[in-house]
Amino acid sequence: MVKQKTIKNEISLTGVGLHTGKDVKMTFKPAPINNGFTFVRVDLEGQPIIEADANYVVNTQRGTNLEKKGVKIQTSEHVLAAFIGCDIDNVIIELDASEPPIMDGSSKFFVEAIEKAGIEEQDAERNVYVVKEVISYTDEATGSEILVMPSDDYQVTAMVDFGTKVLGTQNATMKSIADFKTEIADARTFSFLHELEALLENGLIKGGDLNNAIVYVDKEISESTMENLKVAFGKEKISVKPNGILDNLTLHYPNEAARHKLLDVVGDLALIGTRIKGKIIANKPGHFVNTQFAKKMSKIIKIEQRNQVPVFDLNQEPLMDIHKIMSILPHRPPFLFIDRIIEMSDTHVVGLKNVTMNESFFVGHFPGAPVMPGVIIVEAMAQSGGILILSSVPDPENYLTYFMKIDNVKFKHKVLPGDTLIFKCDLISPIRRGICHMQANAYSNGKLVAEAELMAQIAKIN
Template sequence: MVKQKTIKTEISLTGVGLHTGKEVKMTFKPAPVNNGFTFVRVDLEGHPIIEADANYVVNTQRGTNLEKLGVKIQTPEHVLAALVGCDLDNVIIELNASELPIMDGSSKYFVEALEEAGVEEQTANRNVYVVKEVISFTDEASGSEILVMPSDHYTVTTMVDFGTKILGTQNATLKNIGDFKTEIASSRTFSFLHELESLLDNGLIKGGDLNNAIVYVDKEISASTMENLKVAFDKETISVKPNGILDNLTLHYPNEAARHKLLDVIGDLALIGTKIQGKIIANKPGHFVNTQFAKKMAKMIKIEQRNYVPVYDLNQEPLMDIHKIMAMLPHRPPFLLIDRIIEMSDSHVVGMKNVTMNENFFVGHFPDAPVMPGVLIVEAMAQTGGILVLSTVPDPENYLTYFMKIDNVKFKHKVLPGDTLTFKCDLITPIRRGICHMQANAYANGKLVAEAELMAQIAKKQQ
């Protein structure tokens, strides 16, 4: 299993927003496991957090725009592409404005900053969604389509055709995410002249200049338009190059437009919130079709994860039997609620309990219709997690485990006599000073029966 990754140290960049023209300071900061990519508006009271989540997409006009409880994040796609391209999982992005800096219109400067910050491997395993069948989304209005099919790796192919002679048909492919820096990151955003005129008329692209956007001239430039462009770009003269783009800029690649569309696809699909193992093919991609596809994928993954039940061989020799458990845990019957430990690593533990009619709690808990009390399922999950945290000290018999906090508890199905419960506890943050913060799930009969976020601490017994 591949471990999750964050950056080693924080690093800041400053620039202007392409559409707002406002100067913005952006700081990348290390984040804990399972944090994902989150934006923090440090210029607003309470420093509200907006997760990089497709469900927060509110519009895709001239970029991807997020909004949560009235707080906005504008054009995050180039930064998100850089985070994915650097193979990161958990990063906090602090901003003192709503729009991220455009820089040169690519992901190049973000990648360089992240590389300077360094990469740090974390304790938890990376969650990857393995595509098992073709999944697609088509925008009937534009004819844009994006799909993913099964593959051994994450690859992306984009095909663009804007129906203009100046740009023509272009393709781009990224076969390995490790090649993002050299093949895709420096590809800049682009616009057509007819779009530019509309944007200028509506007071947009206030932070634009000829150094952060390729402008394809798809129509004859009138004298008035030429004067407007001079003012907008603060240039004394503007002309059109023989290859049909405005001057003062040289293409990095003949198919730079297709490569930038590929960059946008990677950034927008980061909003799924889970890394994908599959082959992405996008025909005439745009932010609308990208983010609609991301929403569809996120919903599918959430449903599958909700219904996912890990399978363990309960007949194999356990890692710890009841004797070894009692040698570590201070609990004793009738309040010892786990029978075996099946597996354990530095970041997770799996335990098991056979529920029988002989349990003491069935004497008073609906004896005519016995149901295992939900609070005891939570306690059993905590005892399983206790094995994990006690295994970090050389003398666990001299420690006791105490609850500190229980959050997000949900009971999904009844647990009855004859059921076999399995408990899986995964660390949310590394164990520090004897404090264990974990996500705990309980399964029975091929279903998730309970879940909770638990925090506990071990303390030495008083002599």
């Protein structure tokens, strides 16, 4: 079992936003279990929170931009990549502007801050999605594609082809997340000269300079463009190096562009919200295809988690047989809908019913094609939950259980004669004042057949 992790101490960094040019202070703070990565805009009223969630992506022009209820976070990917690269699960990221500081255009300074703050394990298991089959997303407009395949570790390969003489085909691979800090974190963001001109004309990259972005010169530089670049970067002189990049910086790696694209993939896929055990292969990745793939993976994972069928040994001796159940529950046939209790703790209970052709409700539902009524399935789940709540008092025979609320009921598959139904009820909150709030799921034939959020109260018989 791998435990969740957060940072030990809070730590702050300051700098400017690449596109806004605004000074910004960013503070990393320890976060509780299952928090994930959350951005907090401390400069806005109420200090609104934006979760690092693929469903909040609204724009992928020159970065991955999130928005929730009108509150924005720009270029989130380099910070998120640093947390994944440092094997962190839960952090609160406070910002006094919409955009994290660009620093040198990589994740290097964020990784250094995380290591300085320290890392500690938390008392909760990390949720990991194990990839069992190939899942892919293709952007038909650009030909970009990302896929994930089964693997014993989280690996990423990025393959890029920019179709220019100065920067052609490059590949980069991260065989283990442990390699991120030494092989990927210091790969800096980059731009082509023709893109740079457009960005400058549109008032973007206000915080850019020759120290936080590699500029590949893919065209002749006119005198007017050269003058504009001098003004934009505050330099008296600008020239092109023999390897086709603007001067004042040296590449860290010959394939630094591909490594940075891999860094972006790691940061963008952090928006899935669940760790992945699988190998990512990204062909011509970009923020749009990255985040579309993250959305697809997030949806698949949520569906599988919701439909995940727990495995129980139905041949083992039951915790409670029908006689023990009737000593606790006041229900009797034909309105007793559970046959056995096979598992129970302070926070959950698992019940079972063998559905036979002799059920009284099949007389009218439906005589020619018998189907177990959905309301009876809900009642059976509630009776299983009733065992849990009545077991919390010393004299359950003196209490009755009453429904208070039923929410989010969904029926997914038919239940027919011959099926075995398993009911699993988990407390959403502790039982207080005789009130039980639980999530109830019903399974049959390896599928989730019904689910509901139930609230009930026990009351003493007068």
